[in-house]
Amino acid sequence: MARDLEELRVDRRGSVRPGASGVAWLVYDDTGHAIRPVAEFLRDFAARGNSRGSVRSYAYALLRWWRWLEAVGVDWDRATPAEVRDLTLWLQLHPKPRRSPRTGSATTAGTVNQVTGKRYLDDHYAARTIRHNNAVISAFYEFFGDQGLGPVVNPVVRDHRGQGRPNAHHNPMERFRPEGRVRYNPKVPRRRPRALDDDAWGSLFDTLGSNRDRALLALTVSNGARAAEVLGLRGSDVDWGNQRVRVIRKGTRAEQWLPGSNEAFVWLRLYLAEVGGVGPADPLWVTLRKRRGTDGAMTRIPLTYEALRAVLRRANQKLGTNWSMHDLRHTCALRMAGDDEVSLRDVQTILGHAHLETTAEIYLVEDERHTIERVAAHLARLAEPRPEPVPVDHGYRPSDLAVLFGDGTL
Template sequence: MKGVVPWLVVDPADVPVEPIRRFLSDFLARDNSPGSVRSYAYGLLRWWRWLQAVEVEWDQATSAETRDLVLWLGQAAKIRQSERTESAETAGTVNPITRKQYLDDHYKPRTVRHSNAVVRSFYEFWIDLGEGPLVNPVPRGRGRDRRPNQHHNPLEPFRSEGRIRYNPKVPKRRPREMPEDRWKDLFAALRSNRDRAIVSAAVSSGARAAELLGVRSADLGWGDQLIRVVRKGTQAEQWLPASPEAFVWLRLYLAELGRPLEPGEPVWQTLRRRDRGNGLARQPMNYEALRAVFRRINALLGTNWSMHDLRHTAAIRMSRDERLSMRDVQAILGHAHLSTTADIYLVEDEAEVIRRVHQHLAHRESQPPAPAPAAVGYDDQDLAVLFGGGLR
């Protein structure tokens, strides 16, 4: 089983922790992706270390341990494998060009909420088996129904099952659109046709980075200018339209490879050849290599753009096009619910809002002051006849 589950939590003796191993095996068997298994393994590793620190056995944990972990995560700094060098001065600050905040060394509310969800799922598995604690140590908030939507009105939408008691609130974030001039600067800073091709495909199709990196040679529809991706959540295949410019750069990049790709061969490959035991050859491009491309660009431009900003940019451009409906945008982005697309991308352009407010303030400044009212005992009409107009 150790070779089946791609990620495991091991003890100091390099032996897999049995309760976590059994949970991850079941989690993988429920058709979850290896990336999700990795995410859950790291969340349970944090929980296991916390239980060791407070000297509590895993099957004796209570809501007090969950509460204390949430409090600790709220004020603790992340343990880094290496110290910050160039990013030490910018950590936690806002980039003046992109207006995006740099990451700092503290745990974000989304990380805490994910940790609670992972631990709750782990104990639900053991409670269902009858081998864990009787009560889940990650409880839901008080005052909620024991069965979700048990008194649901069919005329009203379904509500969520209930918020986990110790989940911190997550501030709503605006989508990060890249202005046209900033997009031109970023594109001009790219050094290879491969990078130009994958960036052009991302900003025109709205695909996620992982979805684009998984594209094979057979997934390119040259005649219709389509790219087939495997969706992150559903694992469903979907053809996405890309711009003619993206296919031009893609053709130039593939010509540089010097040979035609096999149908099942990854499209995106490293520019340098490496020897992995079979001689020098190009390797499939992974997410770290793509991040390295953006690190070089950001160092050159003084920005902190990411690949996901291109997805936001594509989504906002499409949502503001009157020829496309929100259903069209939802289908391209791969959202399960239309409300997700509308809530995120039906927003006003911040720069346009600021421009209109400046016009409003300038208009108020240019207006003449209102005439002062006449003193007691005088008639406004008589004064208007006498002075040839209204009072000033």
């Protein structure tokens, strides 16, 4: 029987909280007990070397799945493809729950910024979020399927059209792996990277209110490091002599040295002179906050991602823009890709992409603004009046011209 997805409501029951026994995050029910199947999966997921952030992301996806199963009245080990299908449709129909209503961003949600050309986020689940949700559910049931538990068939089904028989060349000594495209994954529109031109970068830089913020953004735009990688820098990760910094890559957790511009290191010196320097094991980026339970004394704490977002939010409010830290990464990558002296392999190494195809697919693209400018110039040339033909010299006789060019009577 088809469910009425328009009227179906999913209660916000349970929560994601820090875990124990080596698991950074776990999913808890309303009674405060960890949900056992989810805890078993997350423990195995964490043991395979996945980061705390990935464990947290998977925990929230499974909490969403558990809430959905309670709303439709299906046990987790009795789930079918119908539950995955209906959840995908429900996520596309209903907005994300919010702790508080929008205030200042209510008028811009879902619209396109006229300065940057970027779309503001709205209150609905993005296609990438739904695809990630399906991937987490699939991994969850694959884990229990390997143990002979849970449903006989993974509820996240895959289509194999055009790929021949699934697992046609399977090695009998290895376990089966899912193949094909997830059936209920929504399509993701291809997004072109947005880069700041020199004027936009100058305007953004001028609005920053501290040497710390100037150093951090200048360093990011010069080497394309991700926000989490830059925020993870410590005092020993700065090589002043060779003008480079050492980051921990997001996916592989490998250490990698990245260059920095002269400008970035100048602002970095000015910032460290203000805070009095940092120790080799201390976080490089700090901010001052009042300590709880004291008489208003200020103390240094590491700069968090939310605090960095607040820095950009204040700058965007002044400029009427919606730039993000990832736009600085795109800016660095497109600048390098447009330099004939920098190879695509160099760009891949600096960005930390595992595959060269990823770098080529994202950054070897024609800038949309340049394309629009050239087409607009083409249309302007078509609108220009055509010049009058040069008159034929009057010294020729009309009869001779008719023989040469025809008299136009055909």
